[in-house]
Amino acid sequence: MLYFAPWKIALILAVSLLGIWYAAPNFSPVPGQTVNLGLDLRGGSHLVFEVDLEGVREERLTGLSQEANVLLRQQPNIPVAANAVIGNEVVIRVARDDDMEEAFTRLQSLSRPIGDSTAALTGALSARNVSFVREDEERTIRINLTDAALVDIRDRTLSQSIEVIRRRIDATGTTEPSITRQGDERILVQVPGEDDPQSIIRLVGTTAVMTFHLVREDVAVGADGQARTPPGVMILQQENLSEPYIAVERRAMVQGENLTYAGSTFQEGRWVVEFRFDTAGAAAFGRVTAQNVGRRFAVVLDDVVISSPVILGPILGGSGVIQGSFDAESANELAVLLQAGALPADLTVVEQRSVGPGLGQDSIDKGTIAVVIGFIGVIVFMLAAYSLFGVFSNIALMLNVTLILGALSGLQATLTLPGIAGIILTIGMAVDANVLIYERIREESKNGRTPANAIERGYSEALSAILDANITTLIAAGVLYMLGAGPVRGFAVTLGIGILTSVFTAFVFSRLLIAMWVKGLKPKKLPI
Known part of the structure; x- marks a missing residue:
C-alpha cells in the first residue's frame, strides 16, 4: 500500500x-x-416580494368563463342569460330549461386532469382542475377551481416567477444571486454587491408583458384619455411621447411570447432595442405589416405604449427595432425584461433592506x-x-x-x-x-x-x-x-x-x- x-x-x-x-x-x-x-x-440588497396569486386566480376564472362561452356558442347555439365570474366561481345561467342537459355536457370538457407532483404526493392521481355544481331549478351551472388546482396554480406561479426573476438578474451580470421561495406567497431575493434595492425592484417588479397593436388614427382619444371607443378599440397611455394617449386595436397583432431575442444597441446616434421573433411570430408580423403599410403600430409594455412607429414597408425578416427616448441604461433594462420573459403575476415589495x-x-x-x-x-x-x-x-x-x-x-x-x-x-x-x-x-x-x-x-x-x-x-x-x-x-x-x-x-x-x-x-x- x-x-x-x-x-x-x-x-x-x-x-x-x-x-x-x-x-x-x-x-x-x-x-x-x-x-x-x-x-x-459582501453586503448587498435583501428584498422580499409577495406574489399576487389572487390576480392569477381571477385570470384563470376569467379564462374559464371565456372558454365556456366558446363551448356554448357551438352549433347548435345554447342561449345564455348570464355568464360571469362571481367571487371564487364562474356562474352560468342558461336561458332555456331544455338546454340544461346539453350545456352541462359541453361544459364537462373544461374539467382536465392536473397530474402534477402535488396531486401525486397526496394520492390524488386523478385530480381535476374544476368542479361543477348544477342547479336545475335556477338553470344555473357553477364552475369552481378545485383545491388541487389552486395548489397547482400557486406552485407553478411561484416557480415561474422565480425563474423569470433569476433570468432578469443574471442578465445584468450579477454574480450568484439567491432567489428562493419563502412560504406560500413570497419570494426572497438577495443580490450580493448591489447596494441599490430600487434598481432591483425596477428590474424585477415589472411584469413585462409586451404586445404589438395597430393604431386607430380615426378614434378621438380625448384630452384625458377617457373618450368612448367603438368595440374592439382601447385607449392606452403613452410613455415619453408627444401624445399622452393613443387608441389601438384591442386585439394584438403579435404577442411578446413570440420573441426569441431582445438586446440594446446604438444606431444612428441613439439607443434602440433590437428584437427577433420565432417562426410563428415572424410570419404573423410579416403578414400584418404587409397588409398595413403606412399605418402606425404600437409597441405596448404592461399596458403602456413605449413606441408607435409607422410601418414603412413589410417587415418579413422577423426582426426589428423599438425606438424611443432610451438611454444606455433604460434600453438595456428593457432588453433584459423582454429577453427574460413576462412574470406570470404581479409582485409587491413587502420588505427591503441593504446590508452594508x-x-x-x-x-x-x-x-x-x-x-x-x-x-x-x-x-x-x-x-x-x-x-x-x-x-x-x-x-x-x-x-x-x-x-x-x-x-x-x-x-x-x-x-x-x-x-x-x-x-x-x-x-x-x-x-x-x-x-x-x-x-x-x-x-x-x-x-x-x-x-x-x-x-x-x-x-x-x-x-x-x-x-x-x-x-x-x-x-x-x-x-x-x-x-x-x-x-x-x-x-x-x-x-x-x-x-x-x-x-x-x-x-x-x-x-x-x-x-x-x-x-x-x-x-x-x-x-x-
Missing part, C-alpha cells in the same frame, strides 16, 4: 497543483476567479479569526499527539483548506457566513481521519509489526470507517443542499466540498508523504 505508481504520484500532484492554482487569486494579485462572497459577507459592506467585512474578519483559531488549535494538537506524523497531517490539512478555496473559486460557488462554519467543521473532520489512521498504526506498531507493515495495516484497516463516516456526512450535506435555501445551502456547499477534499488529503496525500519518508529514511521505529 505504500508503493505509488508514477502515474498515481503525477495525478495526486496534479490535483494538488490545480487546487493551488485556483486558490491563488484569493491571496495574490494574479489573474483568475476569486471566491464569490454572499450577502452576509462594513457589516460584511466585520463578518469576514470574525470568520477568519474563527478559522485561524480552529486551525492553530488542530495543528498544536496533532503535533503534540503524533509528533512527526502530526507534521504530515498538518501539511495535508493546509492543502485541504487550499483545495476548498480552489474548488469554491473554480465552481464560482458563493461563500456565506454559514459556509465559513462549514470550513471550520471540515478542519476538524479532516484530522479525524488521520487520528483513526494514526491510532491504528500505533496499535499495530505496539504489536511488533515493522514500520512499513504497521503503516500499511493502519491505512487499510481505517479505510472502511473513514468512508462510512464521510459518505453519511456527504449524504446529509446533499439533503441540506436540495431542501435548504440561502445560508443552509452555503453551509452544505462548503461541507460537501470539504468532505471530498478531506478524504483526498487525509487518506491519499498524507499517505504519499509518509510513503516518501519511509522510502527515503527507512526508519527502524515509528515516531508516533
Whole structure:
C-alpha cells in the first residue's frame, strides 16, 4: 500500500497543483476567479416580494368563463342569460330549461386532469382542475377551481416567477444571486454587491408583458384619455411621447411570447432595442405589416405604449427595432425584461433592506479569526499527539483548506457566513481521519509489526470507517443542499466540498508523504 505508481504520484500532484492554482487569486494579485462572497459577507440588497396569486386566480376564472362561452356558442347555439365570474366561481345561467342537459355536457370538457407532483404526493392521481355544481331549478351551472388546482396554480406561479426573476438578474451580470421561495406567497431575493434595492425592484417588479397593436388614427382619444371607443378599440397611455394617449386595436397583432431575442444597441446616434421573433411570430408580423403599410403600430409594455412607429414597408425578416427616448441604461433594462420573459403575476415589495459592506467585512474578519483559531488549535494538537506524523497531517490539512478555496473559486460557488462554519467543521473532520489512521498504526506498531507493515495495516484497516463516516456526512450535506435555501445551502456547499477534499488529503496525500519518508529514511521505529 505504500508503493505509488508514477502515474498515481503525477495525478495526486496534479490535483494538488490545480487546487493551488485556483486558490491563488484569493491571496495574490494574479489573474483568475476569486471566491464569490454572499450577502452576509459582501453586503448587498435583501428584498422580499409577495406574489399576487389572487390576480392569477381571477385570470384563470376569467379564462374559464371565456372558454365556456366558446363551448356554448357551438352549433347548435345554447342561449345564455348570464355568464360571469362571481367571487371564487364562474356562474352560468342558461336561458332555456331544455338546454340544461346539453350545456352541462359541453361544459364537462373544461374539467382536465392536473397530474402534477402535488396531486401525486397526496394520492390524488386523478385530480381535476374544476368542479361543477348544477342547479336545475335556477338553470344555473357553477364552475369552481378545485383545491388541487389552486395548489397547482400557486406552485407553478411561484416557480415561474422565480425563474423569470433569476433570468432578469443574471442578465445584468450579477454574480450568484439567491432567489428562493419563502412560504406560500413570497419570494426572497438577495443580490450580493448591489447596494441599490430600487434598481432591483425596477428590474424585477415589472411584469413585462409586451404586445404589438395597430393604431386607430380615426378614434378621438380625448384630452384625458377617457373618450368612448367603438368595440374592439382601447385607449392606452403613452410613455415619453408627444401624445399622452393613443387608441389601438384591442386585439394584438403579435404577442411578446413570440420573441426569441431582445438586446440594446446604438444606431444612428441613439439607443434602440433590437428584437427577433420565432417562426410563428415572424410570419404573423410579416403578414400584418404587409397588409398595413403606412399605418402606425404600437409597441405596448404592461399596458403602456413605449413606441408607435409607422410601418414603412413589410417587415418579413422577423426582426426589428423599438425606438424611443432610451438611454444606455433604460434600453438595456428593457432588453433584459423582454429577453427574460413576462412574470406570470404581479409582485409587491413587502420588505427591503441593504446590508452594508462594513457589516460584511466585520463578518469576514470574525470568520477568519474563527478559522485561524480552529486551525492553530488542530495543528498544536496533532503535533503534540503524533509528533512527526502530526507534521504530515498538518501539511495535508493546509492543502485541504487550499483545495476548498480552489474548488469554491473554480465552481464560482458563493461563500456565506454559514459556509465559513462549514470550513471550520471540515478542519476538524479532516484530522479525524488521520487520528483513526494514526491510532491504528500505533496499535499495530505496539504489536511488533515493522514500520512499513504497521503503516500499511493502519491505512487499510481505517479505510472502511473513514468512508462510512464521510459518505453519511456527504449524504446529509446533499439533503441540506436540495431542501435548504440561502445560508443552509452555503453551509452544505462548503461541507460537501470539504468532505471530498478531506478524504483526498487525509487518506491519499498524507499517505504519499509518509510513503516518501519511509522510502527515503527507512526508519527502524515509528515516531508516533
